[in-house]
Amino acid sequence: MSIRILSTSPLVGPALAELGARFPELRLAPFRSPEWNAALPGAEALVVMLSEPLTEADLDAAPKLKAIGTYSVGVNHLPLKACQARGIAVVNTPGVLTDATADIALALLMAVTRRVAEGEALVRSGQWRGWAPDQLLGPALAGKVCGILGSGPIGQAFARRAWALGMAPIFWDREGHGGHVDFGAGQAALAAPRLPLPELLSRSAVLSLHCPLTDQTRGMLDRAALAQLPQGAVIINTARGGIMDENAAIDLLESGRLGGVGLDVYEGEPRLNERWLTAPRAVLLPHLGSATVETREAMARLLCDGLASALG
Numbered sequence: 001m002s003i004r005i006l007s008t009s010p011l012v013g014p015a016l017a018e019l020g021a022r023f024p025e026l027r028l029a030p031f032r033s034p035e036w037n038a039a040l041p042g043a044e045a046l047v048v049m050l051s052e053p054l055t056e057a058d059l060d061a062a063p064k065l066k067a068i069g070t071y072s073v074g075v076n077h078l079p080l081k082a083c084q085a086r087g088i089a090v091v092n093t094p095g096v097l098t099d100a101t102a103d104i105a106l107a108l109l110m111a112v113t114r115r116v117a118e119g120e121a122l123v124r125s126g127q128w129r130g131w132a133p134d135q136l137l138g139p140a141l142a143g144k145v146c147g148i149l150g151s152g153p154i155g156q157a158f159a160r161r162a163w164a165l166g167m168a169p170i171f172w173d174r175e176g177h178g179g180h181v182d183f184g185a186g187q188a189a190l191a192a193p194r195l196p197l198p199e200l201l202s203r204s205a206v207l208s209l210h211c212p213l214t215d216q217t218r219g220m221l222d223r224a225a226l227a228q229l230p231q232g233a234v235i236i237n238t239a240r241g242g243i244m245d246e247n248a249a250i251d252l253l254e255s256g257r258l259g260g261v262g263l264d265v266y267e268g269e270p271r272l273n274e275r276w277l278t279a280p281r282a283v284l285l286p287h288l289g290s291a292t293v294e295t296r297e298a299m300a301r302l303l304c305d306g307l308a309s310a311l312g
């Protein structure tokens with residue numbers, strides 16, 4: 001039987017069930033389970049998560065495929081060129097997770113600089129002996145420069161948050177350098193310079209990653225690049241692991257050269273470089289960027305609308 005839609009998850013909210021009612025048959029099966037493998041040849045549309053990489057061999061095994069929907073804005077886990085060559089539509093979820101992702105970057109920035117995780121652990125340990133003048137001090141943010149990699153909607157949303165904290169945003173993006181990025185989103189006249197990467201790195205007390213993982217950005221923050229950051233700089237990554245050399249970042253944390261790292265994403269996640277578990281001044285989250293109820297429902301709606309158009 002033809003499985004019009006094969007999804008690895010029911011998603012959040014009613015959107016996928018409604019799509020399944022409109023385009024029967026909808027089949028739910030865990031990624032690469034025997035059921036999923038068996039349904040693949042008949043599938044006209046696949047729905048996968050960002051943690052479920054598809055290959056060109058999957059496309060070979062699914063000759064009826066018209067569309068792939070990913071429950072994410074990131075598409076680095078999909079064989080994009082092969083999809084394009086075969087006329088398979090790729091549907092992702094841009095726009096609706098902008099604020100949620102910028103919020104989690106802000107949460108990490110505050111947690112790292114104000115040492116929220118360490119403070120919470122101290123109180124829970126029963127070892128807290130009371131207020132002390134030099135207890136768990138961190139750097140102030142107001143007046144500091146915030147380097148932002150990526151000037152798309154999420155980078156701009158994070159810039160607005162950094163600006164609200166009194167920081168001065170600066171951008172690097174794939175367009176090169178020169179000119180300004182308008183990040184006020186029509187609400188206010190806010191602009192920040194677009195700089196070459198070395199200049200941005202050398203000026204950034206905070207560096208926040210908001211660019212996609214592509215051939216251009218993979219490994220971009222290597223050991224040499226990270227060494228250009230000022231003493232005590234803080235790195236926040238809510239974009240993708242693989243952009244930054246994690247071992248180099250851990251070395252710089254351990255030597256005291258970096259002031260902190262906040263991560264929501266990891267190279268090879270959910271597998272973790274074990275050195276993170278003992279790295280000082282590191283705050284680690286399990287890829288929660290888009291994890292609000294409203295956002296996940298909106299992502300499901302956007303994804304299903306896109307698949308409905310692709311299925312015709």
Ligand code: DGY
Nearest residue numbers: 072073074288289290
């Ligand atoms: C995405 O959707 O690609 C983001 O990584 C969510 O955090």
